[in-house]
Amino acid sequence: MISSDVIRGYNDTMILYMLLDGESYGYEISKNIRSLSEEKYVMKETTLYSAFTRLEKNGYITAFHKDETFGKRRTYYRITPEGVAYYREKCREWQVTQEVVDKFIKEP
Amino acid sequence: MRMETLNAYLDSMFAAWPRTAQVADLKRDMLAAMEDKYDELKRTGRSEHEVIGIVISEFGSVDELMGELGISPADERQAAPKLTEASALGYEAFVRRSSLLKGIGWMLVLLGAAAMVLIAALNENGALGALSEDAGYLLAVIALFVLVVPAIGLFIASGGGKESYGVLSGDFELAAGTRGIIESHRESFRPIRSRSVVAAACLGTLSPVAVLIAAMNGxxxxxxxxxxxxxxxxxxxxxxxxxxxxxxxxxxxxxxxxFTPTKKEENRVLGRIAAVVWPLAFIVFFVSGFVYGRWDVNWAVFPVTAVLFGAIGGVYGLRAKTKQKA
Incomplete structure (x- = not known):
């Protein structure tokens, strides 16, 4: 399991990535992050919902309600054009970060 | 089980934080996500405890969330007083006892009225034998009092112990986990309550039939x-x-x-109206019965009052709602 300290700056990026293909809701997003990371990273519930709050405040995602079968009401999220732009920016930032950090990593 | 445990856990996690609409929404969403996670883990054949353990271990920290929302912990002095589990259960027992006493009290009041009408009727039809007419009427009134006086005693007794639960009339908060317990008690009471409402409604609608049958016999x-x-x-x-x-x-x-704050006010007003309207209905009923002898039709005053009162309540509720919107 990855320590959440290291990955903190990229939680938002992961969530935005999950929304690139279309709207989704809390549990689905966290489940997909878990499986995509091959169970190496599990986003905590509070981390996930803090990120939703932050992303929504910044206008990167919008929230809306959808009534499911069995009467369950879910909050869905959709990425905005600003969100896509922010995601691209974060991708470039990571490339640079990776390059830099790699310079200090010795192959074992 | 799943609902209660997760709900109680979230309640305790959020206990120290203000209960704003935003926080309530977040909490509801998180509960839904945790339930989804629970259901899916359960399908893998894990035990209840194991699943709850995993869901809780992946919850995280509320401080993180509140930091994001820019919310600081609720000031303990300002926070609504907490109702402990013991007090909540104590109140539940108190309500059961006091409702029973009040219920019996009201039953006695109406039985008193029934006895009075019965004795007066026997008297009028000369069925009381040796008693003079005046003595017969006196007996009818005495019967009423014999049943009403203990009823008053019961009403007074029903309030006994109420002082300990003064907190409930203002704003208060249930201690962590208590809500789930009370909710499950309420759930098991619900079918009993439904049956009692149906039975009461049947008794109420059928009761005038007794008058109609009797009237047909003369x-x-x-x-x-x-x-x-x-x-x-x-x-x-x-x-x-x-x-x-x-x-x-x-x-x-x-x-x-x-018992939401707006409803509390509405009920106060309707309660005052009811306190005037219903006794008035009874006065009309007894005067038209005893003085004018119209027992055959005067029972209609009750359904009429009920409908009118319902209409008043409806109109008042609507007005209160539009006022809120304005």
Whole structure:
């Protein structure tokens, strides 16, 4: 399991990535992050919902309600054009970060 | 089980934080996500405890969330007083006892009225034998008092111990986990309450039939029917007051339905109107019965009052709502 300290700056990026293909809701997003990371990273519930709050405040995602079968009401999220732009920016930032950090990593 | 444990856990996690609409929304969403996670883990064949353990271990920290929302912990002094599990259960027992006493009290009042009408009718039909007419009427009034006086005693006794639960009339908060317990008690009470409402409604609607049947047997017989009707209504009132009281107790503990702040005000006003309208209906009923002898039709005053009162309540509720919007 990855320590959440290291990955903190990229939680938002992961969530935005999950929304690139279309709207989704809390549990689905966290489940997909878990499986995509091959169970190496599990986003905590509070981390996930803090990120939703932050992303929504910044206008990167919008929230809306959808009534499911069995009467369950879910909050869905959709990425905005600003969100896509922010995601691209974060991708470039990571490339640079990776390059830099790699310079200090010795192959074992 | 799943709902209660997760709900109680979230309640305790959020206990120190202000209960704003935003926080409530977040909490609801998180509960939904945790339930989804729980259901899916459960399908993998893991035990209940194991699944709850995983869901809770992946919860995280509320401080992180509140930091994001820019919310600081609720000031302990400002926070609504907490109702402990013991007090909540104590209140539940108190409500049951006091509703029972009130229910019996109201039953006795109507039975008193039934006895009075019955004795007066026997007297009028000369069935009291040796007693003079005046003595017969006196006996009718005495019967009323014999049943009403203990009823007053019961009403006074029903309030005993109420002082310990003063917190409930203002803003309060249930201690962590208590909400789930009270909710499950309310759930198991719900079918009993539904049956009591149906039974009471049947008694109420059928009771005038007694008057109609008696009236068909001759005019002098009508008051006997009235007496039976009042006895049936006394049962109805018992069901309403006893089971309705318990139901109200749960609503009050959970701050639901009638006990949200706006509803509290509305009920105060309607309560005042009811305190005037219903006794008035009874006065009309007894005067038209005893003075004018119209027992055959005067029972209609009750359904008419009920409908009018319902209309007043409806109009008032609507007005209160539009005022809120404005």
């Amino acid at each position: 005019e002098g017989q009508t008051p006997y029917g009235v007496s039976v009707m009042l006895a049936l209504l006394s049962l109805m009132l018992f069901l309403f007051v006893y089971y309705g009281g318990i139901h109200e107790g749960y609503e009050k503990l959970l701050q639901l339905g009638e």
